[in-house]
Amino acid sequence: xxxxxxxxxxxxxxxxxxxxxxxxxxxxxxxxxxxxxxxxxxxxxxxxxxxxxxxxxxxxxxxxxxxxxxxxxxxxxxxxxxxxxxxxxxxxxxxxxxxxxxxxxxxxxxxxxxxxxxxxxxxxxxxxxxxxxxxxxxxxxxxxxxxxxxxxxxxxxxxxxxxxxxxxxxxxxxxxxxxxxxxxxxxxxxxxxxxxxxxxxxxxxxxxxxxxxxxx
Amino acid sequence: xxxxxxxxxxxxxxxxxxxxxxxxxxxxxxxxxxxxxxxxxxxxxxxxxxxxxxxxxxxxxxxxxxxxxxxxxxxxxxxxxxxxxxxxxxxxxxxxxxxxxxxxxxxxxxxxxxxxxxxxxxxxxxxxxxxxxxxxxxxxxxxxxxxxxxxxxxxxxxxxxxxxxxxxxxxxxxxxxxxxxxxxxxxxxx
Numbered sequence: 096x097x098x099x100x101x102x103x104x105x106x107x108x109x110x111x112x113x114x115x116x117x118x119x120x121x122x123x124x125x126x127x128x129x130x131x132x133x134x135x136x137x138x139x140x141x142x143x144x145x146x147x148x149x150x151x152x153x154x155x156x157x158x159x160x161x162x163x164x165x166x167x168x169x170x171x172x173x174x175x176x177x178x179x180x181x182x183x184x185x186x187x188x189x190x191x192x193x194x195x196x197x198x199x200x201x202x203x204x205x206x207x208x209x210x211x212x213x214x215x216x217x218x219x220x221x222x223x224x225x226x227x228x229x230x231x232x233x234x235x236x237x238x239x240x241x242x243x244x245x246x247x248x249x250x251x252x253x254x255x256x257x258x259x260x261x262x263x264x265x266x267x268x269x270x271x272x273x274x275x276x277x278x279x280x281x282x283x284x285x286x287x288x289x290x291x292x293x294x295x296x297x298x299x300x301x302x303x304x305x306x307x308x309x310x311x
Numbered sequence: 312x313x314x315x316x317x318x319x320x321x322x323x324x325x326x327x328x329x330x331x332x333x334x335x336x337x338x339x340x341x342x343x344x345x346x347x348x349x350x351x352x353x354x355x356x357x358x359x360x361x362x363x364x365x366x367x368x369x370x371x372x373x374x375x376x377x378x379x380x381x382x383x384x385x386x387x388x389x390x391x392x393x394x395x396x397x398x399x400x401x402x403x404x405x406x407x408x409x410x411x412x413x414x415x416x417x418x419x420x421x422x423x424x425x426x427x428x429x430x431x432x433x434x435x436x437x438x439x440x441x442x443x444x445x446x447x448x449x450x451x452x453x454x455x456x457x458x459x460x461x462x463x464x465x466x467x468x469x470x471x472x473x474x475x476x477x478x479x480x481x482x483x484x485x486x487x488x489x490x491x492x493x494x495x496x497x498x499x500x501x
Contacts, residue, residue, distance in 0.1 A: 160405040184457040219337035
């Protein structure tokens, strides 16, 4: 009985086996990359807001501290969103006729809340708490990026579990002195790991990687 | 037929992946969420009138309103330590310095952008005001300045009051009250 396949198909079959492996690997890699891409993770996308509130203007331009508006960030799980009263404490006196601020004045007159669009949105099964991070020396910019340079806020990091865990496993890479937490332009020093290890000891930072830390 | 359980298991797990979004958006309200359930669109409901949280029964009027009867108190209702003053400086720089400036001359950043200049703390009138008055300005507002009570807890408002006093003193020291070393520094600076 003669052979069905010509000997040259040997090469063909070897090439196809290798390329199938490569293809599958490439597909897997591509899917992982896609999953972390700005499109899927919703990073770097500015959101439309009822008032085009600019952090660049108010924080970098005017030097207002985060806590003037996000008052509960040191005390509670939520950072807290500014009330209409907070805006009006300045805008009842300045830029009182700006058309951009009409929704704020409307809200003040009628008592209806301004409805900001959520930018950062963890799944419902994840527990997050701002106060612990802020009080253990994690700066706003470590998670939110340079908010002071954003005309409209976008999400800087994926907020995926791997991202949280990366820091929870190695807090010394990110920790900074407590009095620098609100400083947007803070640059980690060259000996960050050394300083980090010292601060981790000083602030008694644990490495919280148990599932029930975040899923409770 | 032996493969059936495996097929069911694998098929079943693949179906479960479809549940992902349901688990992400759970049927509960998050803080400050909007809802159509109520007329004001707020999921957070206002407290029933007369609700008092634990420890918030404001019977100590000197502490909570800075007043005894109708009169502003002129003593702090609790001892002012170095920690309290440092806390006050911290809070003052966050909440007051945008308008009143870091030293209280009324030259904050917002003033340079067109805000009516707030009064300087360094006038005889304000130096002679009671601490209860300053506490009340923060709590209830004063003229065109709005209330900060919803954002600054009571003890922090007293801490800020103490720091305002510190600022007033810092800008109003007679040379004769300085120590010899401080005087040398001052002369060196001139």
